[in-house]
Amino acid sequence: MKIIFLNPQYFWFFIILPVIAAYEIFIKLKKRPTILFSDLSLISSKSLRKNNILFYVGNYFIKILIFATLIFTLARPVIPEKYSKVKDKGVDIVLALDVSTSMRAIDFKPNNRLYVAKEEAKNFISKRPTDRVGLVIFAGNSYTQCPLTIDHKILHRLLDETKTGMIEDGTAIGMGLATALNRLRNSKAKSKVIILLTDGRNNAGNMDPITAANLAKEFGIKIYTIGVGKDGISKIPVDHPVYGTQYANQQLDIDIETLNKIAKLSGTKFARRARNPGQLKKILSEIDKLEKTEISEKVYYNYFDLFFYFIYFTIFLFVLDIIISKMIFKRLP
Numbered sequence: 001m002k003i004i005f006l007n008p009q010y011f012w013f014f015i016i017l018p019v020i021a022a023y024e025i026f027i028k029l030k031k032r033p034t035i036l037f038s039d040l041s042l043i044s045s046k047s048l049r050k051n052n053i054l055f056y057v058g059n060y061f062i063k064i065l066i067f068a069t070l071i072f073t074l075a076r077p078v079i080p081e082k083y084s085k086v087k088d089k090g091v092d093i094v095l096a097l098d099v100s101t102s103m104r105a106i107d108f109k110p111n112n113r114l115y116v117a118k119e120e121a122k123n124f125i126s127k128r129p130t131d132r133v134g135l136v137i138f139a140g141n142s143y144t145q146c147p148l149t150i151d152h153k154i155l156h157r158l159l160d161e162t163k164t165g166m167i168e169d170g171t172a173i174g175m176g177l178a179t180a181l182n183r184l185r186n187s188k189a190k191s192k193v194i195i196l197l198t199d200g201r202n203n204a205g206n207m208d209p210i211t212a213a214n215l216a217k218e219f220g221i222k223i224y225t226i227g228v229g230k231d232g233i234s235k236i237p238v239d240h241p242v243y244g245t246q247y248a249n250q251q252l253d254i255d256i257e258t259l260n261k262i263a264k265l266s267g268t269k270f271a272r273r274a275r276n277p278g279q280l281k282k283i284l285s286e287i288d289k290l291e292k293t294e295i296s297e298k299v300y301y302n303y304f305d306l307f308f309y310f311i312y313f314t315i316f317l318f319v320l321d322i323i324i325s326k327m328i329f330k331r332l333p
Contacts, residue, residue, distance in 0.1 A: 003306065006076035006234040013071050017064065019026075048255030062321040066314060073310040080301040091131045091291050092148055092189035094180040095121055098198035100139040100166050100171050102250060104200070105234035108277050109287040112237075113228050116277045117197050118159045121316070124284040125152050134183050137162055140204040142179040148187070172205030173198055177212035177223065177262075184218045192221040193291055195284075196262070201222065201255030209258055223266040224287050225259035227273045 005011075059294055103114040109120075135146040146158045176195065184192045194216065202209050216223050225262050235247040259271035274280035 002079065003077050004080055006078060006303075007070075008075055012266040013074075013121055014068075017067065043070060044210070055058060056073070058087065062317060062324060064216040066317045066321060068208065069310055069314045073137065073307060073314055075311060077306040080303055090133075090189060091191040091193060091293070092184055092187040093128070093193045093195065094134040094136055094148070094183050096136045096138065096142075096176040096180045096194055096196045096198075096202065097121070097162065098171060099137045099162060099166055100138070100200060101164055101169050102171075102199050102236060102252075103228070104164050104328070105229060105236045105250065105252075106247075107230040111277075112162060112193075113199055114162075114258040116280060117228055118162060119227055120277070120280050120284055121197075122156050122159055125153075125155060125280070125289055132162060132189070134180075135159065135162070136176055136180045136183065138172050138176030138179070138205075139164070139166075140168035141172055143167070144183060148183060170180075170199035171198065171202060172203030172206035173200075173258075174208075174209040174212050175205035177209060178207045180213055181212060181219065181221060181299040184221050191285075191291060192219070193267075194221060194223045196223060196225045196259075197228050198259075199227065199252065199254060201253055202258065207263055210265070213262040216266045221266065222268050223262050224268050225252040225263045225271040225272060226280070226283055227256055227259055229254065232273050271272070 045290040095232050097114075097117060098116065103117070104112045106112050129152070130150075132150050133152065133219050134144065134148040134150040135155060135158060136142055137145045143155060145162060146155050149155055173196070176198075177196065180194045181195075185192070229252050231252060233249045236250050238248050240246045254273075256271055256273070263269055263271050272283045274283055
């Protein structure tokens with residue numbers, strides 16, 4: 001908890017403290033008060049001096065404390081709570097992630113393609129705290145797993161929950177792009193981006209990928225296409241009801257030509273290939289750098305005001321001073 005003072009100029013009044021101290025010590029303590037007693041034998045000069053010193057020391061300390069707390073009160077102590085608002089929108093990004101069965105291929109050892117794609121996507125999202133990011137998944141069809149959001153914790157959780165088998169099998173790249181476009185077309189962001197991660201060729205759905213790319217061009221949406229997986233044959237785990245998990249060989253069939261056309265039409269020039277986890281990390285890092293935009297951010301402050309706590313304490317000390325002066329150390333005329 002950090003306390004700041006909105007009016008720190010009042011601390012200059014602490015310069016007066018030495019003046020008050022000098023007045024109390026060199027003037028008031030040198031004066032001998034006139035105390036009337038009917039019989040001086042009732043009180044010794046030693047006890048009189050002791051009580052006199054105790055009175056002035058206690059009275060002096062309380063007055064200095066009152067003065068100090070009053071200065072702190074005028075300086076306006078508060079506990080700041082900082083928050084900020086992004087004035088101008090930056091980049092809206094939708095990840096279009098292939099969750100077809102082939103994404104279970106274990107050529108990204110020790111993990112499969114989908115696991116690595118999700119982990120690298122989370123790393124990418126973490127680097128963009130001011131951007132809205134959404135998630136579309138597709139296989140034989142597509143749907144929105146997470147709409148555009150600034151709450152990246154929820155997005156990370158939904159990525160963790162994403163797996164193959166959530167949608168009927170197939171590779172509907174066109175449908176995946178169409179769903180992502182639908183999420184971005186009304187966006188007011190300065191830049192709108194789709195990042196497509198797939199390991200196959202379009203073989204399902206009623207939207208052609210090139211048609212989707214032309215629509216993206218009309219809406220000013222860029223599409224970064226990434227082909228995920230090694231070249232050649234890869235092993236894919238298949239659950240057998242009797243023999244358990246078996247591994248089937250499958251030839252990687254990335255339609256890199258179509259991915260290149262999509263990229264060129266939308267303004268990202270060419271498709272990227274990720275044949276291992278390191279290459280995928282590098283590709284996403286490059287996209288992260290390409291899509292950096294300056295964000296106009298305005299900082300606001302909420303304050304928890306401590307003014308009244310200090311003023312109440314000052315009043316308490318003032319009352320305490322009266323009690324000490326008039327009751328405990330009773331001065332006689």
